[in-house]
Amino acid sequence: MSRRPSHHRRKGGRPGRKSGEPVAEAGEPGRVIAIRGRRVLVRPDGEGEDVVCFLSGHRAVVGDHVEFVEAKGTGGKIVSVGERERALWRVDFKGREQVIASNLQGLIVVASADHPAYRPGLMDRYHVAANMFGLELAIVLTKSDLGVPEEAAADLQWRRELGVEVMSCTPHDGQGVEAVAQFLLEHAGGGPWAFVGHSGVGKTSLGAALLPDADVGPIGEVSEFWKTGQHTTTGASIHELAPGAEIVDSPGIRTFLPAGLTPENVREHFPGVGPLHCRYRDCLHRSGEDGCVAEDEVDAATLQRYRRMLQEVIDMQERAKR
Numbered sequence: 001m002s003r004r005p006s007h008h009r010r011k012g013g014r015p016g017r018k019s020g021e022p023v024a025e026a027g028e029p030g031r032v033i034a035i036r037g038r039r040v041l042v043r044p045d046g047e048g049e050d051v052v053c054f055l056s057g058h059r060a061v062v063g064d065h066v067e068f069v070e071a072k073g074t075g076g077k078i079v080s081v082g083e084r085e086r087a088l089w090r091v092d093f094k095g096r097e098q099v100i101a102s103n104l105q106g107l108i109v110v111a112s113a114d115h116p117a118y119r120p121g122l123m124d125r126y127h128v129a130a131n132m133f134g135l136e137l138a139i140v141l142t143k144s145d146l147g148v149p150e151e152a153a154a155d156l157q158w159r160r161e162l163g164v165e166v167m168s169c170t171p172h173d174g175q176g177v178e179a180v181a182q183f184l185l186e187h188a189g190g191g192p193w194a195f196v197g198h199s200g201v202g203k204t205s206l207g208a209a210l211l212p213d214a215d216v217g218p219i220g221e222v223s224e225f226w227k228t229g230q231h232t233t234t235g236a237s238i239h240e241l242a243p244g245a246e247i248v249d250s251p252g253i254r255t256f257l258p259a260g261l262t263p264e265n266v267r268e269h270f271p272g273v274g275p276l277h278c279r280y281r282d283c284l285h286r287s288g289e290d291g292c293v294a295e296d297e298v299d300a301a302t303l304q305r306y307r308r309m310l311q312e313v314i315d316m317q318e319r320a321k322r
């Protein structure tokens, strides 16, 4: 798949460590399997129990390969974070880059048929992110008992035609859950699949339906969720269906925008657009561009969503310059 921006290839632990700084002390190898606030659960690569470590100098996220040392009485300490492959990066509302999980095989975008409503624009953002970061992509529509609105059904069919695996299920009664499990078992071995999507769509409910014997964490109360807008899941964690077949459950986020977006990579990675043979190779397919063929080649609804995202990135760059 596609290249990632070079700045996403940096070492996970200390971006831009300068020569002359002390080299990390050696520790035991392991992998981060859960994060709660400043507490990090590390599973040793070798024998032994999971170790609770406390975040200090080293930022770590689920999926990170780390080295840790066990300190008597105080839990463990992470001493280095390995290079991240196929990580999911976002920019937060302040424009800061943030890594959500690393060493992933793909993203499973979880969306509900309703409550909260299905949003094609959010799907586009995850679609672009998967393409940018070299992640596989699948979609699970939950709460199909609520009835699937026409707009959602049409959007999902369109993505199916683009080659995305789209599944639907009802975590409450288990319908369709087996197919999701089958998908995960058949597409395993390249790291966990991260469940992403709005708060309240049913990520944890789906995790619980897939793993009835595991403790996947709390599931939201709809009424409470609507009143307070609280997120039910507060930290990310990895759960195993079978050896090598894993999922990451993570807190829902209000708005998602992949880190490192530029107008060019929106053009390159937006689903259903390009490569197009416009007169100019650097054509961004904005309306009225000289010799642009986008309006002939791309369906109107897709082009409209593409242009909206492109404009958002251009505006963001303008704001950053000021």
Ligand SMILES: Nc1nc2c(ncn2[C@@H]2O[C@H](COP(=O)(O)OP(=O)(O)OP(=O)(O)O)[C@@H](O)[C@H]2O)c(=O)[nH]1
Pocket: 142, 143, 144, 145, 146, 169, 170, 171, 172, 173, 198, 199, 200, 201, 202, 203, 204, 205, 206, 218, 219, 220, 221, 222, 230, 231, 232, 233, 234, 250, 251, 252, 253
């Ligand atoms: N109608 C219906 N509701 C469901 C179904 N599955 C889950 N829900 C409800 O959806 C709400 C949110 O579920 P969660 O699993 O906590 O959602 P989440 O995506 O993990 O939310 P965050 O952790 O906040 O990101 C809960 O009230 C569930 O009971 C379903 O199949 N049908």
Ligand SMILES: [Mg+2]
Pocket: 203, 204, 205, 218, 219, 232, 233, 249, 250, 251, 252
């Ligand atoms: Mg949750």
Ligand SMILES: [Zn+2]
Pocket: 276, 278, 283, 284, 285, 286, 289, 291, 292, 293, 294
């Ligand atoms: Zn064009």
